[in-house]
Each structure stands twice: as C-alpha cells, then as structure tokens.
Amino acid sequence: MAYPPATHHGAPNRVNSCATAAGNRSAFVDFANTDQPDRSAEIPRIAVPTLVLRSAGIDGQHFARDIPGAQERVHADGGHLLPEEDPDWVLRRDLRRRVRK
Structure with missing residues (x-):
C-alpha cells in the first residue's frame, strides 16, 4: 500500500493496533449501530476558541x-x-503555543 508523502511511517501499525485491540472493534460496531442524533445545528453555538485541523481531501470545511x-x-x-x-504537522510550534494559552 502506498501512503501519501506526509504519512508518518509508523501510522499504519499504530492504527491497526488500536483497531484490533480487545474490545475496540465491538465498541465501534456497537456505536455505529446506535441511533446518533444529527447535532449539526449545534455547531454554530460553540463558544470557545477552536482550531479545526483537517485534510484537503476530507469534507470538513463547514466546521x-x-x-x-x-x-x-x-x-x-x-x-x-x-x-x-x-x-509533526499536528504538533508544529504555532499549534503547541495555541494549546498552552
């Protein structure tokens, strides 16, 4: 499998370990099978400083x-x-500074 150039080389193993850890798979399946209310209307009521991190290929710009x-x-x-x-991108210096404030 080819990963994007920015992909950290250890990520696939860590993600796989998390996904296959005892109980995680069934917990995800249980969550996915529950009725999750649409809370989209609540997003504009968020009243704290917010930094949205997303990938260009992920539809999340509405946040x-x-x-x-x-x-x-x-x-x-x-x-x-x-x-x-x-x-490294997630924890770059300006993000760490924002989190400390």
Whole structure:
C-alpha cells in the first residue's frame, strides 16, 4: 500500500493496533449501530476558541465556517487520522503555543 508523502511511517501499525485491540472493534460496531442524533445545528453555538485541523481531501470545511471565530489548518496530503499520519504537522510550534494559552 502506498501512503501519501506526509504519512508518518509508523501510522499504519499504530492504527491497526488500536483497531484490533480487545474490545475496540465491538465498541465501534456497537456505536455505529446506535441511533446518533444529527447535532449539526449545534455547531454554530460553540463558544470557545477552536482550531479545526483537517485534510484537503476530507469534507470538513463547514466546521471552520460554522464555528464563530474558528481558525482552520488544512493538510495537503493527510487522511482521516492526521495525528497518526503526520504528528509533526499536528504538533508544529504555532499549534503547541495555541494549546498552552
């Protein structure tokens, strides 16, 4: 399997370990089989500083658009698991500074 250039080389093994850990698969299946209410209307009521991290290929731009005052960072090559795929990008210096405030 070929991974995007920004993909951290250890990510596939860590993701697989998490997904196959005892209880995680059944917990995910249980969650997926429950009735999850659509909370989209609540997004504009988020009233805390918010930094939205997403990949360019992931449809999530509405979060930054709909959360008042949100900032957005878009990764050019990542997927759904940015912290695993490119931890250096996620934890770059300006993000660490924002988290400490």
